[in-house]
Amino acid sequence: MSQAVTVVSAANIAFIKYWGAVDLDAAVPCNPSISMTLDACRTRCTLGPHPDGSAATEDLVLYREGETDLAPATEAFAGRVRQHLGRLRARCGERDFVRVATTNSFPAAAGIASSASGFSALACAYDAWLGRDSGATELSICARLSGSGSASRSVMGGYVGWPAPDAPEHPAYPLHDAAHWDLADVVALVQTEPKRVSSLDGHRLAATSPYFEKRLAELPRRTEQLAGALAERDWTTFAEELEREAIDLHLIAISSTPPVFYWKPETLAVLERVRRLRDEGVAAASTMDAGANVHVICPRADAEAVAAALRALPGVARVIEDGVGGGPRRVDEPVG
């Protein structure tokens, strides 16, 4: 337990969204969700012994933004990491405080699931540091202890469902591995600063929408359709359900009390461009998480055409070309 370990874990993009919780603190969702684990949008997390050894009184949490130097994380971020570590320690019967250093390959808190990749990486790194080799189910439960439900899906590669039906402790489960369908996710960043309303607050407000019950009633049909289309690689049905689902999440957000507007005018411009791309014969469909940025899902062969079209839009600050990935892995290079 004295050697620091480094783990890389990617974000995921939900095709069917977790929005609204039965128990928000424990991240127990109102509805099942389906996601694709990404590859390039990832968190790297190094976890090791605390420099103060047994004299340490709390976990040391460091963060590196882009190419800047490693520095103490903000209190808000460090607080969530310490809370997660406290829960991991309690589950594993451990006591020692640790040093954690993390960095993201993409802007945090902007609708690309930085909490998913971050807390998945933390749970996997803690497990590796303890010298355990817990399987994906246990790691998924550990990642969810962070309070980020989507983190429970990022511990697995490929296509993932959550929660597993009738499984105690609500773990995610694998649907298909990454080789099943080579889908790309071309992310149009129209906002790179943190969003004003966190997804935690969005979940909290979801049930105040007069349309929330209707959404829950509709979801079993949509989830089955989308899961079937994913299994069959039926692009047309997949794309239709994907877009409907994303709009539905934002309908709930906008009709919550108080309303939450994640979209920016540029978001709509991207959605409109994707529609025109389809008219031009490019297979592409949009989805958005709790943020203004748009994830354009397409077969890998269409990714270049999609990226070029999005880059040409004036409101798009940056385009990230990502796609389905293989899940967390240990690496040698620490976050320094």
Ligand code: PMV
């Ligand atoms: O895992 P959380 O609490 O950050 O919530 C995720 C919410 C969405 O990204 C909007 C949907 C999802 O299922 O990932």
